[in-house]
Amino acid sequence: MKILTEPYKIKMVESIRLLSKEAREKALREAGYNTFLLMSQDVYIDLLTDSGTNAMSDSQWAWMMMGDEAYAGSRSYYHLLDAVQQVYGYPFMVPTHQGRGAEHILSKCLIKPGDFVPGNMYFTTTRLHQELEGGTFVDVSMDGAHDPRNESLFKGNVDMKKLENLTKKVSIDRIPYITIGAPVNMAGGQPVSMQNLRQVSEFCRKRRIRVVLDAARAVENAYFIQEREPGYASKSVREILREMCSWMDICTMSAKKDAFANIGGFLAMHDEGLYEEAKNFCVVYEGLHTYGGLAGRDLEALAQGIRESVERDDWVAHRISQVRYLWQNLKDMGIPLVHPCGGHAVFIDAKAFLSHLPQEQLPAQTLAAQIYADSGVRSMERGIVSAGRDLQSGEEHRPSLELVRLAIPRRVYTQTHLDYVAEGIEKTFRRREEIPGLRFVYEPKYLRFFQARFELQKKEVGATVE
Numbered sequence: 001m002k003i004l005t006e007p008y009k010i011k012m013v014e015s016i017r018l019l020s021k022e023a024r025e026k027a028l029r030e031a032g033y034n035t036f037l038l039m040s041q042d043v044y045i046d047l048l049t050d051s052g053t054n055a056m057s058d059s060q061w062a063w064m065m066m067g068d069e070a071y072a073g074s075r076s077y078y079h080l081l082d083a084v085q086q087v088y089g090y091p092f093m094v095p096t097h098q099g100r101g102a103e104h105i106l107s108k109c110l111i112k113p114g115d116f117v118p119g120n121m122y123f124t125t126t127r128l129h130q131e132l133e134g135g136t137f138v139d140v141s142m143d144g145a146h147d148p149r150n151e152s153l154f155k156g157n158v159d160m161k162k163l164e165n166l167t168k169k170v171s172i173d174r175i176p177y178i179t180i181g182a183p184v185n186m187a188g189g190q191p192v193s194m195q196n197l198r199q200v201s202e203f204c205r206k207r208r209i210r211v212v213l214d215a216a217r218a219v220e221n222a223y224f225i226q227e228r229e230p231g232y233a234s235k236s237v238r239e240i241l242r243e244m245c246s247w248m249d250i251c252t253m254s255a256k257k258d259a260f261a262n263i264g265g266f267l268a269m270h271d272e273g274l275y276e277e278a279k280n281f282c283v284v285y286e287g288l289h290t291y292g293g294l295a296g297r298d299l300e301a302l303a304q305g306i307r308e309s310v311e312r313d314d315w316v317a318h319r320i321s322q323v324r325y326l327w328q329n330l331k332d333m334g335i336p337l338v339h340p341c342g343g344h345a346v347f348i349d350a351k352a353f354l355s356h357l358p359q360e361q362l363p364a365q366t367l368a369a370q371i372y373a374d375s376g377v378r379s380m381e382r383g384i385v386s387a388g389r390d391l392q393s394g395e396e397h398r399p400s401l402e403l404v405r406l407a408i409p410r411r412v413y414t415q416t417h418l419d420y421v422a423e424g425i426e427k428t429f430r431r432r433e434e435i436p437g438l439r440f441v442y443e444p445k446y447l448r449f450f451q452a453r454f455e456l457q458k459k460e461v462g463a464t465v466e
């Protein structure tokens with residue numbers, strides 16, 4: 001298989017270097033075996049995240065020069081508003097510094113202590129903001145989403161039975177909204193079908209439960225619908241995205257993903273009353289509602305990035321073909337992966353890769369550390385460390401998925417970079433049985449995966465047999 005030919009050429013480059021094995025092992029020890037704590041200059045290929053790490057286009061850079069830095073009523077805000085209205089179809093919008101800023105404002109506006117907030121699998125920051133307002137997250141994703149080997153093409157779908165059961169178990173006025181991640185990051189970038197979005201929307205609107213789209217990677221979801229769902233093959237990604245949003249009352253957006261921006265986000269909605277409330281919280285937590293914690297130049301980069309993300313379908317087609325290329329190469333090497341291949345990243349099944357490590361020895365955290373030690377490639381844990389603890393009881397969440405994510409930044413790496421990544425991981429796979437697990441030595445209270453530190457259970461990570 002080949003990657004689709006790039007629909008761009010390269011105008012600016014940034015140098016990277018591979019440290020020696022000894023230097024990588026030292027960097028890893030100093031980072032407490034947490035890839036979030038490595039210095040980026042010590043990383044060769046950075047697949048930690050596709051968030052804010054994308055290459056901006058010449059048009060985005062040009063628009064940055066046009067940023068209007070007025071405190072109030074910036075022209076750049078109106079450019080962003082216009083892009084959100086045109087592409088996502090919501091009439092009202094407040095900008096935020098990034099996605100979690102939008103989640104914070106939304107949770108403040110709508111959640112009361114004792115409420116329940118269903119969603120198609122948790123996302124770390126989304127759930128925490130719900131819990132901080134006294135809400136309880138309820139997972140209504142289909143069972144298959146928790147099984148790396150389930151081959152469903154729309155594995156991000158909401159299980160309508162689970163949603164219905166929740167509405168029977170608790171009073172409807174205790175369910176302010178449902179969040180739909182499309183695609184679902186924590187399940188492996190798995191998409192949601194239009195049919196499912198429609199069903200959820202019709203079900204919830206009848207019961208006056210609001211439906212919220214987490215649109216961070218919704219352009220990628222639209223591409224999967226175009227490719228896989230009957231009736232959508234001749235529609236453009238732009239048209240499909242608009243239809244997705246038409247079923248959703250509200251949208252939280254981390255513009256650091258699909259919209260190619262290095263920073264930024266927004267909260268958008270159809271309901272003017274909610275907008276008034278959100279606008280008010282925005283000035284408390286983010287900044288005046290016409291800049292939301294962003295510089296005028298960021299608002300312009302974001303507006304242009306939004307337009308660009310759906311201007312031609314080959315942007316997203318190329319992006320997904322890159323992810324599939326890495327997935328296929330790793331699969332051919334026998335590496336256990338989440339099936340089918342998702343949108344923004346390849347997810348390694350760390351439970352199967354390091355089958356000698358029980359979950360207490362943090363297999364995904366261990367594997368992410370070991371991949372860095374072996375090849376200088378940075379990835380991210382998405383397992384028990386990311387899942388964290390229940391805020392009320394202090395009990396650890398124990399997810400059935402124990403994954404390492406290799407996220408591909410947009411327009412940044414080439415086919416040879418991805419070949420290098422696959423070969424490096426194969427090296428790690430060959431000596432998997434001698435890799436020792438990790439244990440916590442420091443655990444912060446909130447979103448522990450970002451800042452936790454670990455030590456080896458026994459042997460040195462990186463000690464080779466060759």
Ligand code: F0G
Binds near residue numbers: 123256
């Ligand atoms: N929703 C989803 C689905 C996300 O993936 C993220 C961030 C957010 C919300 C929060 O947005 O970071 O702009 O505040 N995901 C990043 C990642 C961190 O690496 O997947 P944010």
